[in-house]
Amino acid sequence: MAAEKTTGIVLRVIPFSETSCIVTMFTRDFGKVTTMAKGARRPKSPFEAALDVLALCRIVFLNKNSDAMGLLTEAKLERRFRSATRSLDRLYAGYYIVELLNSMTDDGDPHPELFELSTQVIRQIDSSEISDKEVGLALLNYELKMLSILGHLPMLTKCVSCGREKTTIARVSFGLNAGGILCGACRGGESNIVSLSPEGLQFLLKIVGGQIGEQSRNSDNWNGQYQEQLNINENVNLSKELVGEDSFSGAEAESQASERTEVLEEDTTGKEADRSSKEVRRLIHKYITHLLGFQPKLYKFLRNL
Template sequence: MSSEKTTAIVLRVVDFSETSVVTTLFTEHFGKVSALAKGARRPKGPFENAIDLLAVARIVFIRKSSDALDLLTEAKLERRFRSAERSLERLYAGFYLAELLTEMTDTGDPHPELFHASNRVLAELDAGSPVAPLVAGIELFALRDLGHLPLLTECAICGNELVKAARYPFALVAGGVLCPRCRPGQRHVVSVRAEVIEAMHGLSQAAPETWSSIALEPKLAGEMRAVTQHYLAHHLGHRCKMHRWLSGRPA
């Protein structure tokens, strides 16, 4: 067993006993970890209220060599997620980010760039930056960083550069746009406006620090989210639960 120090985003907290919780953390250096935090539910516990959903904290944990839970020994709060004080939309965006990181990442697989991008999105949500480009940006960044970004400038099957058109077929199974020659016979294909594909490509290549300054017209942002959500649902095997709340459809 070894003791490790890192920075973490709290993704999930589940009661374990009258005094302890099990927390899922997305860490800068060790990827996703699940750890037992003994005494976290005590009024004057050892973690200084650092184990709150979407809080960012400096932690110390003991890594277990077996399938047992890691043991969280220290947590010092760096930043609390306060977007609930601003709007439900920002709160839901934060919850959606936690769901994405939980569902898309594997335990013990570090992705430091994704950690920093996610940390920035949480800070930008708290600061009042526009929600739509932040959500779209982190979706595409996660897909790219984890090796699942769809092809948006060339055919996903033959690799040929796309010929300019008003709309493109987007294949969920093939993983991107298709040329007219490869389209026949493909399943799970949706037709997408060229402007949407271009916006997705541009945002997927943009640095996280620029996302909040990117203006997305509401209709364009909605179509981007629909395409990305269909693609994510195909990749994950299910639709993200928080998507309907972000779309304004809680039912």
């Protein structure tokens, strides 16, 4: 039984006995880890106040080799999540990150990049680094980067099924099962399709290409292939004569396919960017729900963001 040192984000704390807790953390070096924290509920706990949800802690734990639960022996608080007392929306945003980490990652499967990304976005949400209005976009950025790190980033630049390049500015079909956009020919046999507007797709490509959100501030182009496609797409936008000449065109949707196609409701009052942002967030929420097989509980609390 080895004593391991790492840093972790507290995801869940469950009282176990009068004095102990079961603590789940997403750690930098070991991924998701669940340990017993003996004495954590005593007035003078050896863990002090480190074991709060969303807190960042340096920990030492005894890692048992079998399926047995590890034993937490030290937890020192590095940073507490303070928004709980300031903004309910930011608290929900933080809880949503916890829910995603809990449901999208496996025990003992480390993703150091996801750990760094998570601590970064939690810090942003918990500070005045970003305004209230930017919290929703920060979450969308986080969702997409998380999908990328975990190998689930949808294909957005060509048909995920046959590889055909997208060359029009028409609406596209996004296949939740297929994991990306589908051309007219491939859409026929697919179920679970969501229709995405050209503005929505462009917005999505800009985020993934690092042109919208936190990445643009850091000039951190986190996905070069999308950057390239974005430039192509912007050129295509100017070539109106291409509209409708490609099997990606939404105009020639077969009646069968359109029955299966769910058009996301669109808000016609807001600005275009706002509308695209909302459309894309709804799409990504549907995609994550599809990947997980259930809808994250926190979705309904994120409506104000």
